[in-house]
Amino acid sequence: MKDDYLFKQVYDYVLNRIQRNEWKEQDKLPSIRQLAAEMNVHRLTVLKAYQLLKQHDKVYSKDKSGYYVQSNMTKSLEYPDNPIVSAYVQKNHLSEIHQAPVTYHFSQALLDPNLLPNHYFSDYVKKVFDLYPKVLATYSTVQGDLELRERLTQYFINHYKTHLSANDLLITSGSQQAIHLISQAFIKPRDTVLFERPSYSAAIDIFRAQGAHIVTVDIHPYGYDLEQVEHYMKQYKPRLFYLNPTFHNPTGYTVPIKQRKQLVELAEQNRCLLIEDDAYHDIYFDQDPPPPIYTYDSAGSVIYIRSFSKYISPGLRIATVICQSSLMNSLITVKSLTDNGSPLLNQKIFLHYFSSLRLQQHLEKLRIALEIRKEIMEDELAVTDWKWTSPKGGLNLWVQLPEKISTELLLTKSIEQSISFVPGQVCDPLKQRSSWIRLSYSYANEKQLSVGLKRFIDVAHSLY
Amino acid sequence: MKDDYLFKQVYDYVLNRIQRNEWKEQDKLPSIRQLAAEMNVHRLTVLKAYQLLKQHDKVYSKDKSGYYVQSNMTKSLEYPDNPIVSAYVQKNHLSEIHQAPVTYHFSQALLDPNLLPNHYFSDYVKKVFDLYPKVLATYSTVQGDLELRERLTQYFINHYKTHLSANDLLITSGSQQAIHLISQAFIKPRDTVLFERPSYSAAIDIFRAQGAHIVTVDIHPYGYDLEQVEHYMKQYKPRLFYLNPTFHNPTGYTVPIKQRKQLVELAEQNRCLLIEDDAYHDIYFDQDPPPPIYTYDSAGSVIYIRSFSKYISPGLRIATVICQSSLMNSLITVKSLTDNGSPLLNQKIFLHYFSSLRLQQHLEKLRIALEIRKEIMEDELAVTDWKWTSPKGGLNLWVQLPEKISTELLLTKSIEQSISFVPGQVCDPLKQRSSWIRLSYSYANEKQLSVGLKRFIDVAHSLY
Incomplete structure (x- = not known):
């Protein structure tokens, strides 16, 4: 997800260092392994950036010994359309999903404001x-x-x-x-x-x-x-x-x-x-x-x-x-x-x-309201062959879909239908593909849960 | 200021790495220059920590080649009274000065709450x-x-x-x-x-x-x-x-x-x-x-x-x-x-x-109130031979004292008299000794400015 964005950041970062003459002509660039570790990105992302830099004649490669800064580069006074200083790569995956404007929010592990006093x-x-x-x-x-x-x-x-x-x-x-x-x-x-x-x-x-x-x-x-x-x-x-x-x-x-x-x-x-x-x-x-x-x-x-x-x-x-x-x-x-x-x-x-005292009363009501929402979600999902362990608390259901569904594709299709959820990959520290998803029952109201989940199940079933 | 604290943190950091076996017996420690750069401290601070580690038999030194982890160290199951994980050194110098409980606050570049609507x-x-x-x-x-x-x-x-x-x-x-x-x-x-x-x-x-x-x-x-x-x-x-x-x-x-x-x-x-x-x-x-x-x-x-x-x-x-x-x-x-x-x-x-609209009215009144306070401060300081450029705005006077006064000693003596200010060294990115101090006129009221500054000048004069 968003690999292009990461790759572009690495590209800009390297170009910026060269243009600022921090990495001088004929200097060897850091190894792919080293830069990937420094920038917290996959090695293939660095490789892709280096290859494009080479294609754009900003760097050259020598056999297997690595990549080097081109001679003409640092003399260039022309700057491309990139920021004056490149930022270090940082990401917030969840925040990106939440930005999608949808009606049926199953990605937000937040409380429906109507549940608060x-x-x-x-x-x-x-x-x-x-x-x-x-x-x-x-x-x-x-x-x-x-x-x-x-x-x-x-x-x-x-x-x-x-x-x-x-x-x-x-x-x-x-x-x-x-x-x-x-x-x-x-x-x-x-x-x-x-x-x-x-x-x-x-x-x-x-x-x-x-x-x-x-x-x-x-x-x-x-x-x-x-x-x-x-x-x-x-x-x-x-x-x-x-x-x-x-x-x-x-x-x-x-x-x-x-x-x-x-x-x-x-x-x-x-x-x-x-x-x-x-x-x-x-x-x-x-x-x-x-x-x-x-x-x-x-x-x-x-x-x-x-x-x-x-x-x-x-x-x-x-x-x-x-x-x-x-x-x-x-x-x-x-x-x-x-x-x-x-x-x-x-x-x-x-x-x-x-x-x-009101706080205790609020919490008692809140627990009941959330349990009802959880049960609505579970009732709707009961028609599928998906698997989950019914939680004894919290705001989320962690659901396993059939292996053959791509959760990335499902997310794209769902957002088209005004539904959001969190693909398991986003919750995986190793960021591997996964057939799990997180569905939150805390933000959508009872009606939205019922309508939105029926629609979501239809979207998913259309993919297998 | 607080050098002991820094030195102790470097000591703990090194000991912690050794005890966690991240630095193993016979391993060479980072050079003093390298660790000083990594931890953002002075090289002498690292040297002091290494010397004490040696004295405590945690490390040994070889001629001029550096410091090494002692053999018996990593087998030790006994941990000293230090935290389970050492923190990386971070400091906030100003925050430390502000913690001193005084009556005459000339260190705070904050507004007197009574000046706010x-x-x-x-x-x-x-x-x-x-x-x-x-x-x-x-x-x-x-x-x-x-x-x-x-x-x-x-x-x-x-x-x-x-x-x-x-x-x-x-x-x-x-x-x-x-x-x-x-x-x-x-x-x-x-x-x-x-x-x-x-x-x-x-x-x-x-x-x-x-x-x-x-x-x-x-x-x-x-x-x-x-x-x-x-x-x-x-x-x-x-x-x-x-x-x-x-x-x-x-x-x-x-x-x-x-x-x-x-x-x-x-x-x-x-x-x-x-x-x-x-x-x-x-x-x-x-x-x-x-x-x-x-x-x-x-x-x-x-x-x-x-x-x-x-x-x-x-x-x-x-x-x-x-x-x-x-x-x-x-x-x-x-x-x-x-x-x-x-x-x-x-x-x-x-x-x-x-x-x-109230905001504009508030700001007009505030400017006048602060200018009056600034003038009170300048009037009080007029009896000294100290030097400053009268500011056209802001909350502070930047004052040069006679070279012979130690501003660190002056701060200690002032806090004893319930007065705080900021020694110039704290505002120096290079942290060098300085005969400058920052006096803020925004937090103390008119009476406190007048009384406190007279007392402050007495303290300073007692030092030369």
């Missing part, structure tokens, strides 16, 4: 202005509003009986920013990172953009193969393992308690940080999920990211990170460089809504 | 909830709310008669995030970046954290030595020049129109991006400053960062970036990875306040 929010905003009349004139501390951190600390202590102080918490603008801060503080190019397969697409893109080398372990309905996890920790010495063990995105699987305890031990023994992304914790249909992995950690092996904003108030963009103090100090510094602290207004509004 | 803000918030009842349930697009971008586009067209569309604008969470996004999109380790000397401390730290090699040109009351700028562009091929040409931070100097035009030509000829940070544009005392450099650009050589939030509503964290489309596409992708878009609520509140 919109008419109450303005009460809390009013309360915030009464309590803190200068809230818009004031910066938050970088670590986040103390009152909010204290309230959240109390919440975690009440729920999990852990030892915790407000100093162990950092407030971020959504969980995505938390993942980004962690990648900035702890990862440099060529560091190894362990990922679940499949995984959260934006997290994959963030660590890739930071230059990480990604190794994967499969996630199953019962969790991981822990022997494989241990083997990979010993063999590849990953600096961290990014995981989403509770109503996992995209599969909906939940890692059982026993494995949670073992993971903490493995992480401690092998000096591998666990990044526990817990974005769907409160969206369960039957019973509370197991406690977070971080509650079993006594050695500082876990950085815990808890997002509430998805199902409480997406527009506020509030998440929190919990970790031990030396890791926290690094994250605070990166946060200070990144945006110098999240806006205070948003933190205060969130605080007062979070502390209210 | 706090009692009006809640009206706009109410209006926003009436107009967009689901604002808290909705994500902004990554590029920023279209209505806000259109309003700002109109503002720029009216003021500068430039060609511009809403697609050329990106909304960020403050100008600091804009600088950070740019560094992520366009800079990799060892790329050269041109900086003014002195410059904005957070920008220096951001580009350093990204691994940039920094080259500086002095800024004077009349602007730059453009021959030097040209020479450096040709010699070092910087990818970009970060500059703050209007009521420059920290000096208050403004680059004249003639140089603005020449800079655009130099940038285009030498394929060097200009990053124009315009945070103080509306804070002038006498007359409007010259138009931004970007208004003279027709070749896409400028990325313009305009921050309003400092003097309109700091708590909202809103800034905008203007640039040509291919650069914009890269910035949008990085923004999508960083936080997936700034909160919509904040953008809508800003939009309605920005569009109001």
